[in-house]
Amino acid sequence: MNRPSLYRLGILPLTAALLLGCSEKKPPEPVRPALYIVVQPQLADQLGRFAGNIEARYESTLGFRVPGRIVRRYYDVGAVVRKGDILANLDPTDQQNQLRSAQGDLAKVQAQLINAQATARRQQELFNRGVGAQAQLDTAQANLKTTAASMQQAVAAVNQARDQLSYCDLRADHDAVITQWKAEAGQVVSIGEEVVTLARPEIKEAVIDLPGPLAEALPKGIEFLVAGQLDPNVNTTAHIREIAPQADSATRTRRTRLTLDQTPPAFRLGSSVSVTVSSPIAEHFELPLTALQETDGHSRVWIIDPHAKTVSPHDVNVLRRDGQTVLLAGGLKGGDYVVSAGVNSLTSGQKVRLDKESSQ
CATH class of the missing domain: 1.10.287 (Helix Hairpins)
Structure with a gap:
């Protein structure tokens, strides 16, 4: 008896159909690498950074009460003196x-x-x-x-x-630090002529010169960050105690004195500090301009789900563009992974690869 052919049994057509179906299956979509940044909110608007010095709040300049020739100075600048100590002598x-x-x-x-x-x-x-x-x-x-x-x-x-x-003996009238000598031994001085400046070390403050327009526009209660120039990790906050009523005729700046909320030991009299002026504002985020996509009048950014490795668009409000950066509000929160480049070629739900070496 002859065996039935494969074609008559239907095995051959079925096998051909299976092979044809396998050949028509779409290949998986490639996973593209994504440049990204982890955003952090900014709660203050930086108005500028200025150099300043630590000075004593209370200073006094002493002079002799009689005229004469200075024969001796007993201390140098920076010396700590006590009340009643003789600072200098006149020829008596x-x-x-x-x-x-x-x-x-x-x-x-x-x-x-x-x-x-x-x-x-x-x-x-x-x-x-x-x-x-x-x-x-x-x-x-x-x-x-x-x-x-x-x-x-x-x-x-x-x-x-x-x-x-x-009166031929010039004495300190309080515990102080000598910050400046204005007369030398052998110099003839008149009554009341400035000879030495004393500073009380117990209360210190930061002194800076602000541009006139900025000083006039500072909001009430603005906070300053005062940091040491040699060690920025040594810092404290400060608030305005006094602003000079008139601008300097040469520099057009106004001398501003800041009360320190704390006084680190490293803030010695005369030490240089860096003072940052910032104004509190609503939460916002600063991103590269390349992270922003604008289509049909809408502004959005692409956020990466770090677990699923997929991207999704989120609408944002543009507050300001500044060169290569953009200031955004809404649609973001601290710690979000935001695609920073190639946003125009993304689709919602697209798989991406987070390459740490290419992250910003």
Whole structure:
């Protein structure tokens, strides 16, 4: 008996159909690499960065109360002094001569007073016995009063001369740090001429010069970030204490003094700091301009699902374009993976590869 052919049994057509179906199956869509960035929100608008210095809130400039020639300075700039310490001396020769002259006048008046007292006492005794004239008694008593007044004047002159001599020593009137000398040894100074500047170290503040328009436009309660120029990790926040009412005629800037919320030990008097001015604003995100896709009047970015490795579009609001960056609001949250390039060739749900070496 002849075996039935494969064609008659239908095996051959079925096999051909299966092979044809396999050949028509679509190949899997290729997974494309994606450049991406992990976005973080910005909560402040940077208005600028300025160089400044740490200074004492309270400073005083001292000078001698008498004229003369400086013969010695006892401390250098940066020295810590205590109240009553002698900072510098004047040549005391003139003041010593004035004191000796006043003391001589005092001794002369003292002798005159003793003689006037004796004369007044004798005239009183004679008048009491009835052998002295009233006129002579009155003259003696008047001379005694005049001499007593001269005695008081001579004592005051001696005290004044002694004070003038003590003024040849320039003393610190409070605990302080010497920040500047304005006169040198051998220099002749007049009364009240500035000689040395003292700063109280207990309260420090940051001092910067802001452009006039910026100083006038600063919002109330704005916060500053003050950081050390040598070590930016040493920083603190600060607020405005005082802005100069008038701009500097040469630089057109206004001196601004900032109260430090904290005072790190590294913020020594005279140290340089960097001050960043920022203004609080609503949450926004700064992205490269290449991450933005604009179609049909809509602005959007493509966000990557890091688990499924797929992309999806999200509408955003454009706040500002600045060169190669764009400022966005809405549609994003901190930590989102946003495609930063090639957004015009993406489709929703498309598979991508997150290549760390190509991430930004």
